[in-house]
Amino acid sequence: MIKINNLQARVEDKEILKGINLEINPGEIHAIMGPNGSGKSTLSSVIAGREDYEVTGGSIDFEGEDLLDLNPEERAHKGIFLSFQYPVEIPGVTVSNFVKTAINESRKGRGEEPMEAREMLAKMREKTALLEMDKSYLSRSLNEGFSGGEKKRNEIFQMAMLEPKLAILDETDSGLDIDALRIVAGGVNKLRTADNAVIVITHYQRLLDYIKPDFVHVLYNGRIVKSGGPELAHELEEKGYDWIKAENA
Amino acid sequence: MTDLAQDLLSSFVVAEPQLNGSRNLGVVHLRKEALDRFEALGFPTTRDEEWKYTNLKPVLKHNYRILLKGDDAVSFADIKSYLLSDLDTYKLVFINGKYSSWLSDSTHQEFDVCTFAAALNKYPDTIAEYLGKAAPKGETFVDLNTAFADDGAFIRVKASQTVDKPIEILYLTTNENGPAFSQVRNLIIVEQNAEVQLVERHQNIGDQPSFTNFVSEVFAARDARVSYYKVQNDADEATLVDNTHVVQKEQSNVHVGTYTFGGKLVRNNLHFYSGGEHAESHMDGITIIGDGQTVDHHTLVDHQEPNCYSRELYKGIYLGKSHGIFNGKVMVRQKAQKTNAFQQNDNILLSDKAKVDTKPQLEIFADDVRCSHGCTIGQLDRNALFYLRSRGIPKHEAEGLMTYAFAADALEYVKIPQLEKRLNRVIAEKLGINLEFTL
Numbered sequence: 187m188i189k190i191n192n193l194q195a196r197v198e199d200k201e202i203l204k205g206i207n208l209e210i211n212p213g214e215i216h217a218i219m220g221p222n223g224s225g226k227s228t229l230s231s232v233i234a235g236r237e238d239y240e241v242t243g244g245s246i247d248f249e250g251e252d253l254l255d256l257n258p259e260e261r262a263h264k265g266i267f268l269s270f271q272y273p274v275e276i277p278g279v280t281v282s283n284f285v286k287t288a289i290n291e292s293r294k295g296r297g298e299e300p301m302e303a304r305e306m307l308a309k310m311r312e313k314t315a316l317l318e319m320d321k322s323y324l325s326r327s328l329n330e331g332f333s334g335g336e337k338k339r340n341e342i343f344q345m346a347m348l349e350p351k352l353a354i355l356d357e358t359d360s361g362l363d364i365d366a367l368r369i370v371a372g373g374v375n376k377l378r379t380a381d382n383a384v385i386v387i388t389h390y391q392r393l394l395d396y397i398k399p400d401f402v403h404v405l406y407n408g409r410i411v412k413s414g415g416p417e418l419a420h421e422l423e424e425k426g427y428d429w430i431k432a433e434n435a
Numbered sequence: 436m437t438d439l440a441q442d443l444l445s446s447f448v449v450a451e452p453q454l455n456g457s458r459n460l461g462v463v464h465l466r467k468e469a470l471d472r473f474e475a476l477g478f479p480t481t482r483d484e485e486w487k488y489t490n491l492k493p494v495l496k497h498n499y500r501i502l503l504k505g506d507d508a509v510s511f512a513d514i515k516s517y518l519l520s521d522l523d524t525y526k527l528v529f530i531n532g533k534y535s536s537w538l539s540d541s542t543h544q545e546f547d548v549c550t551f552a553a554a555l556n557k558y559p560d561t562i563a564e565y566l567g568k569a570a571p572k573g574e575t576f577v578d579l580n581t582a583f584a585d586d587g588a589f590i591r592v593k594a595s596q597t598v599d600k601p602i603e604i605l606y607l608t609t610n611e612n613g614p615a616f617s618q619v620r621n622l623i624i625v626e627q628n629a630e631v632q633l634v635e636r637h638q639n640i641g642d643q644p645s646f647t648n649f650v651s652e653v654f655a656a657r658d659a660r661v662s663y664y665k666v667q668n669d670a671d672e673a674t675l676v677d678n679t680h681v682v683q684k685e686q687s688n689v690h691v692g693t694y695t696f697g698g699k700l701v702r703n704n705l706h707f708y709s710g711g712e713h714a715e716s717h718m719d720g721i722t723i724i725g726d727g728q729t730v731d732h733h734t735l736v737d738h739q740e741p742n743c744y745s746r747e748l749y750k751g752i753y754l755g756k757s758h759g760i761f762n763g764k765v766m767v768r769q770k771a772q773k774t775n776a777f778q779q780n781d782n783i784l785l786s787d788k789a790k791v792d793t794k795p796q797l798e799i800f801a802d803d804v805r806c807s808h809g810c811t812i813g814q815l816d817r818n819a820l821f822y823l824r825s826r827g828i829p830k831h832e833a834e835g836l837m838t839y840a841f842a843a844d845a846l847e848y849v850k851i852p853q854l855e856k857r858l859n860r861v862i863a864e865k866l867g868i869n870l871e872f873t874l
């Protein structure tokens with residue numbers, strides 16, 4: 187589905203990604219872990235098309251297409267979704283209007299008809315129920331005054347509405363209480379099919395108890411320095427990152 | 436002295452005997468005195484502190500006609516789009532400063548919605564009591580207007596009356612014969628516990644430059660309620676100097692909303708004199724302008740009595756090579772304890788050629804007051820922009836949406852739904868966004 191090859195990126199003069207290689211097939215879940223500041227959010231932003239980062243080398247191939255040629259909205263139309271580590275507040279725009287517009291713009295981008303109002307409504311009802319969200323959120327300004335956990339749940343609600351092929355969840359677990367974590371993770375699992383894939387960025391094994399990864403990668407200093415199965419997450423939980431840092435000193 | 440000032444002074448001799456009210460000695464006296472002051476002052480230049488950022492020179496240089504004629508050829512179809520067509524309103528329509536009775540819908544029944552010219556003849560006592568009492572002498576444009584203006588809207592709402600529908604005031608300039616300089620004047624008297632809503636517009640419907648020097652005096656007596664909306668969406672070659680002066684008494688509540696989208700140069704001098712306890716003064720507005728346009732908001736709230744509230748919120752969105760100026764003065768006199776004054780001016784520059792000069796000015800002589808003020812000039816938040824785009828919303832729409840959201844809270848006090856809808860439509864059009872998005 188997505189093939190990242192020797193990806194390098196920087197912001198201003200600072201080299202952040204120093205040659206990332208990662209391949210993800212449909213149906214897979216990949217976890218990315220790694221110390222603070224190692225480049226996880228940068229990698230997510232570069233995949234989603236943030237223009238503040240300059241890609242200085244390498245390539246990203248998404249379903250046979252060169253992703254780096256596309257702007258953020260075009261990538262979204264192709265089915266890439268990023269759940270933000272820090273979702274942004276947009277005053278004056280309600281959640282429901284925002285989601286409606288996002289869905290219909292994506293459809294337009296793919297040359298499809300806008301979604302029928304009735305279908306939209308039914309879908310919103312279904313997905314708010316899935317994530318056990320109060321419907322009153324829909325008429326609130328997007329993320330404005332939302333608590334940390336509410337913002338994260340709202341991200342996954344948007345993901346549920348948009349049904350992306352590749353979802354990148356950047357520390358979706360941070361800010362969620364124990365029950366909310368279970369509900370949100372349950373929601374993500376329900377949205378899985380054989381055709382879509384998920385990248386889960388997290389610092390904690392706990393989330394991976396719910397969303398079970400096929401692969402775990404360690405990103406350190408702009409490179410993926412270790413990859414393994416779910417057991418790697420346990421090992422990190424136990425030992426921390428010192429041994430990784432020592433191996434890559 | 437500019438050529439235009441010379442022209443004006445020499446025209447006065449010809450004009451004066453023809454002006455409405457020329458047999459009213461009080462008015463004649465007022466005009467002569469005002470002209471003398473104008474002669475001494477002349478037009479302001481950028482050396483005047485109050486005009487530092489707004490250069491009038493380019494718009495004063497046209498060869499304006501000063502003594503204008505009405506235009507019978509204007510039909511309702513020509514002006515329809517400038518009115519709130521889906522709403523029943525009183526209408527006062529002036530063409531080149533002359534009242535057009537066939538395009539208007541006035542009344543003398545319970546309240547007066549008529550013309551300044553009629554009032555000059557019909558209500559000399561009222562004129563003597565109010566004319567020139569709100570607008571200060573010694574302000575050049577006010578004086579010039581006082582000397583020349585002989586028509587405009589006259590509205591008087593008697594105690595405890597509520598005008599049953601909004602009043603639309605439309606000042607048109609048709610200028611097939613070359614640039615036109617027009618001077619019109621409102622006198623609005625809202626007596627004790629009375630209520631009125633006004634929607635006002637100046638519109639140049641020719642293709643030549645126009646200059647409108649406008650004075651509006653508003654008197655809000657005890658417990659009076661006034662909503663006054665100014666839609667400024669004039670033609671590219673139009674200049675407007677709007678001098679609106681509001682005198683308030685106890686517990687009155689006056690809102691002036693100014694929505695500026697069009698015109699080459701717009702200068703708003705909006706002054707509130709808060710002269711009664713517990714008076715509320717609201718002024719807010721949205722400015723969205725682009726290439727070659729200048730909009731200058733100069734506001735003053737003069738708190739003269741204790742326990743009053745003023746709220747001021749101006750939003751500006753600047754595209755292309757445009758220039759915005761905001762100068763908000765809040766004066767709290769020694770007597771005006773417990774004044775609560777709020778002022779905020781927020782601006783977004785959508786182009787690196789756009790420019791904003793913003794300046795709050797507080798003069799506080801009382802010690803127990805709450806005054807807050809702030810101004811911001813910024814670009815759209817890049818983070819938010821990326822957030823929207825990453826959800827599939829194209830860049831242009833995302834920018835428009837964020838700009839709209841930025842501006843929209845300055846519409847909160849618009850009480851006429853049809854007007855709100857109309858303003859929303861203009862804003863959406865200006866920003867090139869799809870309205871369904873936000874409404």
Ligand SMILES: Nc1ncnc2c1ncn2[C@@H]1O[C@H](COP(=O)(O)OP(=O)(O)OP(=O)(O)O)[C@@H](O)[C@H]1O
Pocket residue numbers: 197200202220221222223224225226227228229238271
């Ligand atoms: N726009 C930027 N300007 C300057 N430095 C940046 C910018 N974005 C990221 N960086 C730097 O790049 C490095 C990687 O940041 P990134 O946010 O990708 O880390 P992360 O792995 O997501 O960390 P965390 O676990 O704390 O979320 C950090 O040192 C960060 O300060």
Ligand SMILES: [Mg+2]
Pocket residue numbers: 226227228271356
């Ligand atoms: Mg991060």
